[in-house]
Structure formats: structure tokens, C-alpha cells
Amino acid sequence: MSDNTAEKSFEQPAENSISEEMNSVQGQSNQIADSTETTETTENMEVHHHAHHDHGKKNWKSYFWEFFMLFLAVFCGFLAEIQVEHYVEHQKEKKYMADLMEDIKSDTSFIHWELSRMKNQLRGYDSLTANLNAPDFTLKIPTLYRQLNNYSALLTPFLRDQTITQLRSSGNLRLISNDSIVKQINQYWAWRDVINKVSERTEQRIQSGLELSSKIFDRWSTDSTAIQSNDFAESPLLNTPNEVYPENLKLLTNDMSLIKQYSNYRITISQNARVYLWALGQMEKDGIKLKQMIENEYGLAK
DSSP, X not given: OHHHHHHHHHHHHHXXXXXXXXXXXXXXXXXXXXXXXXXXXXXXXHHHHHHHHHHTOOOHHHHHHHHHHHHHHHHXXXXXXXXXXXXXXXXXXXXXXXXXXXXXXXHHHHHHHHHHHHHHHHHHHHHHHHHHTSTTGGXXXXXXXXXXXXXXXXXXXXXXXXXXXXXXXXXXXGGOOOHHHHHHHHHHHHHHHHXXXXXXXXXXXXXXXXXXXXXXXXXXXXXXXHHHTTOOOSOTTOOOTTOOOOTTOXXXXXXXXXXXXXXXXXXXHHHHHXXXXXXXXXXXXXXXXXHHHHHHHHOOOO
């Protein structure tokens, strides 16, 4: 019994020792495994950290594309602004052309009327000059009075220049993209200047001639009735060529030198009136041409 007991007591410590050693080894294995996992986790974190750092780094291609996109955005905005400005200027150009067409229509209407009036006036100028130089002019005194009163009308061109003045003074002729229209506008304007200058010169001659005629004709004998009754004409441009004058009218003088001087004034007036008529005709032609060009270019209604 004692031997068996001794054997058992001997075997138990041995078994306990082996069990402790196994537990120790297992614990060390667990520590090694935990350490390995910690190391791997740390390495993974380090690897991930370095990868993130590499992703944030920019090379020259990245800078180039950023610059290109910024440049493209600014350039597109610039193009859009130019397009808007171009549209606004085109609308302004079209408005100017529409206004100019209205001016041309008004001018054409006036020129048509003025050509008819001045052709009649010119015939009267020439007829008065011819009668003043007739050998028997003393027998035509009533006719001379009638022609003096009816054929001494002033040349007053009523031409509209608001639109062209605005275009030229504001520098907006640059808005007109068609150079041919710009040239035609300038030519049309040039005729206006010619007509104004000729009319001013002719009116000066007419005024000088009227002053000289006051030494030849007794205007009171023909105008006293109208003056005393305050009977004024509806328009200074209207005349009554068929008005009958008294047969007993007389001249203030029969001085042929003075009459010849007045006749010379009338001849100069007739010459200036012919230039005036010619310039009006040329302006009318250029106005019609300009109007057609504007209609074709801008599609404006006739």
C-alpha cells in the first residue's frame, strides 16, 4: 500500500510539472501570437499611412491640368462677355439704321416737293430776268411786279440729320459692319452739306437782290392792302403766280444801270438755284440707294 501510495505521489508531481510546462509554453505562444498581430497591425497602419501620403503629392501634370481648367473657365467667360457685347451693339446698329431710314424717307419726301417748287421758281427767276432786259420792259411793269413778289422765295432745305449727327458725333459709325453702307452714308451726308452751303449762298444773293429791288420797285403799291389788313400767307413758301396786278403800276426809277445791276443779281440767283436743284436730285438718288442697301442688309421693312 505504501508503495502504491508512494508511486502515486511520485506520479502526481510529475504530471503537475508537465501540465505547468505545457501551460507555460501555451502562454508564451499566445504572447508571441499577440505580438505578431500587433506588429502586423502596426505595419499595415504604416503602409496605409505612406500610401495616403503618396496620393496627396502633386506632380507637374496635376498643376498643368488645374491651370488649364482655370484658364478655360476664364476664357469661356471672356467669350460669353464678347458675345453679349456683340449682340447689344448689333441691336444698337439695327436701331440706328431704322432711324436713318425714317430720316431718308422724310428727306426724300421733302426733296420731291422742293424740286417741284424750285423748278417753278427757277422759271420765274429766268422770266423776270428776261423781262428786265427786254427792250419794251416798261410795257411789262405789272408783270415785273408779279414776278418779283412770286419768284423771290428763299431756299430753305428741311433735311433731317439727327441720326447721322448722332452716328458721327458719338463715334458709332464703327457699329456699322458693312463698309459700303458707311461710304454711302458719308456720301449722302456730303450732299446735305453741299445743299446747305448752296442754299445759304443763294439766299444771300436773294436778300442782296431784294435790297437793290427796293430802289426800283414800289412795294407799297402792291403790298399795302395785305399789310393794312394783316393778311398773311399760310406759308412763306406759297405763291400766287396768277395774281393780277394793276395796270397803272410804275417803277421808282428807269435808271438802266441800276436795273442791269439788279438783273445781274437775278442771273446769279438763277445759277445758284440750278446748282441747288442738281444737288437735291443727287441727294435724292443717293438717299434711295442708301435706303435699299439698309433694307437688304438688315431686313428692315420697306
